[in-house]
Amino acid sequence: MDPTVHTRVARRDQARRRATVATRVTAVAAAALAAAFGFAFARQGTPQPSTDSSQVAPSTSGGDDGQYQDEDEGGAYDDDGGGRLLPPAQAPSLPESGATGHSSTGGS
Amino acid sequence: MSAPAPAAVRFPALGTTAELLVTDPALLAGAERLLRERLAVVDAACSRFRADSEISRLHRRAGSAVAVSGALFAALEVALRAAERTDGLVDPTVGEAVKGMGYDRDFALVAPDDAAPAIAGGAAPGWWRVRLDPRTRQVVLPRGVSLDLGATAKALAADQAAGEIATATGCGVLVALGGDLAAAGSAPEGGWRVTVGDDHSRTDPAHDPLVAVGAGGLATSSVARRTWRRAGRTVHHIVDPRTGDIPAAVWRTVTVAAATCVAANTASTAAIVLGHDAPSWLARHRLPARLVPLSGPAVGVAGWPDGARGKGGAS
Numbered sequence: 262m263d264p265t266v267h268t269r270v271a272r273r274d275q276a277r278r279r280a281t282v283a284t285r286v287t288a289v290a291a292a293a294l295a296a297a298f299g300f301a302f303a304r305q306g307t308p309q310p311s312t313d314s315s316q317v318a319p320s321t322s323g324g325d326d327g328q329y330q331d332e333d334e335g336g337a338y339d340d341d342g343g344g345r346l347l348p349p350a351q352a353p354s355l356p357e358s359g360a361t362g363h364s365s366t367g368g369s
Numbered sequence: 370m371s372a373p374a375p376a377a378v379r380f381p382a383l384g385t386t387a388e389l390l391v392t393d394p395a396l397l398a399g400a401e402r403l404l405r406e407r408l409a410v411v412d413a414a415c416s417r418f419r420a421d422s423e424i425s426r427l428h429r430r431a432g433s434a435v436a437v438s439g440a441l442f443a444a445l446e447v448a449l450r451a452a453e454r455t456d457g458l459v460d461p462t463v464g465e466a467v468k469g470m471g472y473d474r475d476f477a478l479v480a481p482d483d484a485a486p487a488i489a490g491g492a493a494p495g496w497w498r499v500r501l502d503p504r505t506r507q508v509v510l511p512r513g514v515s516l517d518l519g520a521t522a523k524a525l526a527a528d529q530a531a532g533e534i535a536t537a538t539g540c541g542v543l544v545a546l547g548g549d550l551a552a553a554g555s556a557p558e559g560g561w562r563v564t565v566g567d568d569h570s571r572t573d574p575a576h577d578p579l580v581a582v583g584a585g586g587l588a589t590s591s592v593a594r595r596t597w598r599r600a601g602r603t604v605h606h607i608v609d610p611r612t613g614d615i616p617a618a619v620w621r622t623v624t625v626a627a628a629t630c631v632a633a634n635t636a637s638t639a640a641i642v643l644g645h646d647a648p649s650w651l652a653r654h655r656l657p658a659r660l661v662p663l664s665g666p667a668v669g670v671a672g673w674p675d676g677a678r679g680k681g682g683a684s
Binding site: 347348349350351352353354355356357362363364365366367 | 392454543545549550556557559560562563564579580581582583589591622624626629632636654672677
């Protein structure tokens with residue numbers, strides 16, 4: 262398994278242990294759901310790793326999905342490289358006199 | 370010879386205001402074009418108020434594996450990561466709960482006061498139920514689950530646009546989408562000056578706190594904006610995924626600085642949900658922040674400059 266995926270899975274497994282709602286679907290119901298939906302959707306009541314290629318079968322849908330296949334951004338955004346809420350390289354400071362370029366932040 | 374002053378442009382986008390600043394005024398027009406292109410892509414992918422958006426299509430096909438664009442896939446990945454990092458405090462599966470509060474259409478069309486009560490729908494279904502396959506870029510959204518990417522998609526757009534523009538132009542860039550700011554490239558000397566307030570469109574540099582930022586993200590979440598009333602009760606757009614209701618009223622406005630705008634927005638939203646535990650949570654993550662309570666003095670944590678705390682909430 263790709264190490265990045267492995268790390269994510271491990272982290273999400275931790276989330277699974279922390280979750281207070283963990284309605285486990287019985288094996289019989291799981292099989293029924295899998296049969297009904299045609300793919301591995303059987304454990305949906307239990308917290309799962311959200312990115313797991315083994316859990317999603319090839320799309321059986323038609324329609325217009327194909328129009329998006331030429332883009333290549335998915336998975337490219339990695340804002341901190343480690344899944345943490347990283348602090349800024351430098352904390353905000355009081356502006357020096359003469360500083361230019363002004364914007365604002367607030368509720369939107 | 371001193372450098373020219375940064376150039377700026379503002380225009381409406383994503384239901385709020387987009388603002389772009391660049392350190393080289395000659396590059397503003399090209400930078401604006403890149404920003405508009407990025408925002409159009411994000412809106413087409415992530416707007417839950419557009420019937421023709423990709424996320425609306427995903428909702429209609431819940432229960433099926435659906436191939437999505439790179440833009441939507443990236444937004445979903447970021448939203449799920451935000452949920453994971455916050456132990457579910459910022460969970461994109463609150464879509465039905467947000468609708469229950471009455472925010473079921475573009476905010477400009479939400480009735481400001483209605484006799485019908487807001488309906489708290491209970492705990493969100495849970496971010497872990499959304500399946501992403503990065504190999505095929507397919508998504509499975511369980512039936513009955515609605516997504517609201519508002520907490521992270523706008524911040525992601527700011528990060529992406531700032532990075533793209535800085536790379537393309539080579540100059541310093543600040544992108545502000547409502548309260549979400551992302552800076553990339555070389556900031557002007559002394560940093561970008563940012564006024565911090567309850568409402569990004571009504572800040573007053575003469576009275577509100579002013580900070581300088583060099584790079585990364587700065588985001589504000591506030592319960593003083595996007596509010597409406599249901600059955601005499603004031604509600605807003607930030608829902609606690611644990612209850613499906615608005616969180617206990619502790620902070621009016623929280624501003625956070627982080628390495629990225631997504632991280633800043635995730636943390637500021639989580640802080641509103643956390644309530645009294647927010648300062649220690651932010652300090653534990655070493656995220657400089659300013660928290661304004663409903664009443665009393667503003668609080669600064671993790672290196673937020675003392676001189677930029679401001680006067681705080683009304684008493």
